[in-house]
Amino acid sequence: MHLRKNSFFIHSPRVLLLFFLICTAPLYAAIYSRPRRVFVIQTEYFEYIFPRGAEQTACYLAKNGDALFEKATEQFSLQKTFRIPVAISLDSDVLSVSYTATPYNRITIFQAPGEAQNCTTDNALLSAFAKSITEAVASSVRSPFWQFASDLLGMDALQPAALLNIPAAFMDGIINAAVYSDGGGIMKDSFSLELLSRAKKEGCFPTWNDASGAKDTYPVQISQTACSAFAAYIQQRWGMELFAEFWKQCGSVQFFKLTPGIFKKVYKIPLKEAWKDFENSIPVPQTVSFGTKIFKGSTENLYSLLTENHGMLIYFDYSKNAVFSVDKKQKRKRILIAENITSLSSSPDGNYLAVSYKAEKTNRKLTSCTTQVFDLQKKLFQPEFTNVRNGTFFEEREGKTAIAGFYAKDSQVQLKVFPFYETVEKTDMFTFALPENIQTEGIVPLGTGKLLCIYYYKKDCILQTVNTITRETAFYKLPVQAKNFTRCETPDGSDVFFTYTDGTPYSVSKAGYIPILEKGGALGDAYLAQDSVDGGMNGTCVADGTVYFSSSTAKYQVLKQANFKDLEKLSFIAVQKIEIEQTEMQTADIIPVKIEKINGEHGTEKYLSEFKITKYKPIHYIFKGTLFPFFPISSFDFTKTSLAPGLGATYYTSTDPLETMTAALSFCAGFIDLSQKTFTLDDNFTLASTINTTILPFDLSLSGIWSFDSQGHYDLQAMLGVSWNHFLGMSFHHLSFGLKMLWKCTTTYIDYETNTSTELDDWPNIADAYNTLSSYFNITYSNYHQSGMTSFEQYGIETGATLINIYDPQKSNKEEENSTNQFTASLSFGLKLPFTLPVFNTGNWVLCMPLAFYTSLYGRNGKSSESYAEALVAGYEIQKGIPGINLYLQRFGIKFGYDIQLYYNELENSNTDLRDFKNFMNVLVNSETDDYFYINLEAALSPSIGKFADSVKITAGVQFQMNIRKSKGKIAALFNMNL
The missing domain is CATH 2.20.50 (Outer Surface Protein A; domain 2)
Structure with a gap:
């Protein structure tokens, strides 16, 4: 049996180096891609840590954060408040806000414009921040005993509700329900809620036990969706007062009860019965049969991003992580292996495909939105790429092709156009600023020099036309939730097709289209299908008079087709677009601010709006951490570090919220010997210390371990290493390098004259013990990725080479040449x-x-x-x-x-x-x-x-x-x- 264990990498501290790293930490950190100056704003509950350039974001969050914290404390009846550091980064292209209590309470924000999956919120950044605040408050509700224990041990992660009583999916659901207690969020997201009505209709609605587990196959999101809807259901049915009592009980350890036991104790009804009542409350919409399956054999795939290429259908199957084409004879052919694809666009001549995807940067916490051109004739990606979302081919001038995309930076989005002459140019030829705080959806070509930009602004679906020649623009509001916009040439002309819902909870996704009028590529009124098709109509696309779309079951998706004329059976009705002025989309949420200097009595102080800026002091966090009892560090080598069950503990800490360094201290008085039929403890004592830092472009690590017993036997190890990663294109291509030095000293002495080993007793000097010094260089490449509906189906290769040199002075008396230095490879x-x-x-x-x-x-x-x-x-x-x-x-x-x-x-x-x-x-x-x-x-x-x-x-x-x-x-x- 060959199972690879995840490693907990550890590295031992050296005092001088540690002092240097702490002093330089603000200049470079794991959440930044380059050295930055860092500032701090303090409010009643938060410490906002931000680099230059993020002043507006820090000021905006500081104005709203305390109110969000107080709302959450009221909802969950938090008795003891606390402070949370909030680290802000501008170096990732994807919006992300996360909370963790390990090794201490902190929130990390990667600021970027939102995407359309957040369309049910007014402000994607503020909503994500509110979720993290609510999670921090809900997780920190403790009984008096556990609050005392947390304060005594200094462990923010000692959270009974989050650790034991509430499964992770239900915790996410409760947070969603709490943040959107006004009825917004997921309860207004018909695309997500559709999963539940579909599962109920097909007789495979998840039970409570199913929803509370870690589902890892399609559709993964059904657990969080079901738990979110259930949390809203119990709050509406029994009220917030009883819910607050339920959460109070979750804040204490109640052995053998966990969620079902606590629920019955408070609500006087079994959780299983309440869940069944919740399932019965979900409506099942009436649907009609439409279209036929294309593939009669294997149907368990996931079809998305349907697009047309000269009569040929192209789509992305994210179960197989590949882009496929379907010709007129319905033969399927794989074009390229891909991952995290966000959009596909064919060039006007049909020879190229613009592929937009999300890729990891060298720092694994940062993400880049990239568009790259795939040559369909040569079957290769071109080396040039652009950092834009939703890359789209269009005819910029008569006979001249260009690529348009959303360039997202901080909270701003720009429409950028790059010339394309067989390869994409690096310098843009057209830049157009779009409104602030939008959530991008897609770009559709309307005609020569004209583009349609689709995005969400305060829950509204906005259609903005932009003329790249005259710079004229117009705004329209589409009165439905919509996604998957694509231009299609139909027997009746040119149309922009899309998938929409009417906003009614649990409604089925339907098809809609907007005709492109002949004159100047103007848009007509929208036409919305009224009949709900079995499984919905997702990603509708038209090619050579045939309509293609993806329908969903509770377990997989089906690719279907129908004659274009059959669309009339779905009784489309016209809905007039609402033309709006740009002034209606101007926002005052984030007001431009700047750092000002004010002369005071004691010198010059800095202010950001009404907030005072203080110096960033990372040493303030260095002794805050989390204790992992009964899992001390047992050993390490060049490739991994191991934790093992034993009579000891590991104390883990991060030096500051910017994650510049992580460290661990470990002690063990004996490890459990799992090879014995009964658990026994050995008599060794083990001390280990580790440190890992990312203040440089590569990871620098130090580690040390000392094991000894009462007879004077000991083992000493110390390792210094550097490692770095390089990502080739998409994120499943991993290339990594490692360079390490390892010193070992042990009283298990090897005598090469007699070819025997001897245990040296009574604490011999290090010089008399058995010493070796090893150096190690490693390079590895892997591209493993899932290629099927189940993780059993993996595809890819891995390869690596390692050079090792071992210096062993005890071998100097051997007859062989070069006996003290061993040079080998793997x-x-x-x-x-x-x-x-x-x-x-x-x-x-x-x-x-x-x-x-x-x-x-x-x-x-x-x-x-x-x-x-x-x-x-x-x-x-x-x-x-x-x-x-x-x-x-x-x-x-x-x-x-x-x-x-x-x-x-x-x-x-x-x-x-x-x-x-x-x-x-x-x-x-x-x-x-x-x-x-x-x-x-x-x-x-x-x-x-x-x-x-x-x-x-x-x-x-x-x-x-x-x-x-x-x-x-x-x-x-x-x-x-x-x-």
């Missing part, structure tokens, strides 16, 4: 295929026999190589909660594999040194073989308990081994828990 290669049999999956069964292969060749630590091949014989996607035991079962699989490992005796053999290649190969060839076949019966599950539902992944099962050489069988238990 090569690895891995492969995953989503199927090896031409058998389609049936229902929840995975029968296509996915294959995984991995091999690693090296000559160190007594192991020559390790390889395995493993195939999934059959898998079953369960995605169900197990009643009564608070576990969520995701999937079960039967795997068949072969494992082979080669060993050599380090004491008896010469060094495996590449400088003596003949001897290197001789050692490897004469290695001892240990191989076996195995069958695994394994299940993937997670606990439906608090935050552990999302953070803890468990693989458990049984392995049956058969060693062919020894004719011997073995049965072993499988258990792996990733934190």
